[in-house]
Amino acid sequence: MTQRQYSLDFRKEDVAYILSRVSSSTSCSIVGVGSVGKSNLIAHLLSPAVLAHYLGDEASRLTRLINVDANMLAPLGDNTNDAERCWSGYELLLHRLFMAFYPFQELDASEARQFFDAYQAIQDGRNPLYAPLGLRYFELALSYYLRRGFRVTFLLDEFEESLLRLPAKFFQTLRGLRDTHKSQLSYLTFSRSPLPALAARMELNTLALEPFLELFNDHVRYIGPYNLQDAQQMLGSLAAQGSRALSENTKQALIEATGRFAGLLRAGCGVLESGQISVVDTAEDMAAILYQRKSIRLECETIWEGLNDSEKVVLLAVARVLPYSVNNDTEDAVAMLVQKKLLRIDRQGQSLSIEPPVFRLHLLHSASR
Structure with missing residues (x-):
């Protein structure tokens, strides 16, 4: 499916805040409920054109935002020890680093070979030291690009899953790496609740996690619904793909009934496109009609389950x-x-x-x- 394109000022307040942290290598926690449009925001942040727009051509050339989805962690057994669980985190980070810089045009031939060797070594299951040495291979590979002046930010998506599957020691080492390279390395976390609340709710060892979590204490961004301009743009884009013309009153009622939440707005537009709804002028009437549809109820449940x-x-x-x-x-x-x-x-x-x-x-x- 083709990725919908947004204007450069899509979510401009949020993007400006986040990229200002990226440009100063400051870690930031991004919090938003389900249906808020997180995937669209991440795709927008990763766009080279967006980076150039906010950071300038030269700074954006030396900036890499690397998306790391915790659902892509290597599957491990229930009785896996902490060293192997840490390895799964380093392996995913190095794999995403590999994908972000391939084919390594910024490195000379010798460095590119060494980077590739580190990538292969971390995945070599025959090496009995592959788990405890995972951090060393990851740091080695990362260092090639940091020495070239790159600023690297890892976008840790589905951070709830990371906290659930990775031990505190893994996050302590991420803090250590950041302290070693504080002018060039940072992290963005995406979650549905603030990080301290997540750790407490999961009954994790918050004291052990504190060195990592304190990176985000002063930099928390709540991602809410779209602003009116973005909501109208999204609605116009979705409507253009359909065959029904919506009256301005109906569009406004849809925007108000869904609160401009991306998932609700998208599902609501699909309901209107079905042709089973006549003109609706008020938000309350629109909400009552929309709620009869399963797609809307599922989006509401997504919001509820994230609380x-x-x-x-x-x-x-x-x-x-x-x-x-x-x-x-x-x-x-x-x-x-x-x-x-x-x-x-x-x-x-x-x-x-x-x-x-x-x-x-x-x-x-x-x-x-």
């Missing part, structure tokens, strides 16, 4: 499904939900409301079942 227990309790309380009690957990959850654009505070009326309208319906319907 922690405290956030779910708060949402159900705001929906008046559960009683609400004020404590530190619920106050923290309210703050997180506001950041994620799932709660809106009416300070004048001193009330909370659930956003977007179609997700509000999901909570009410789910609670009634």
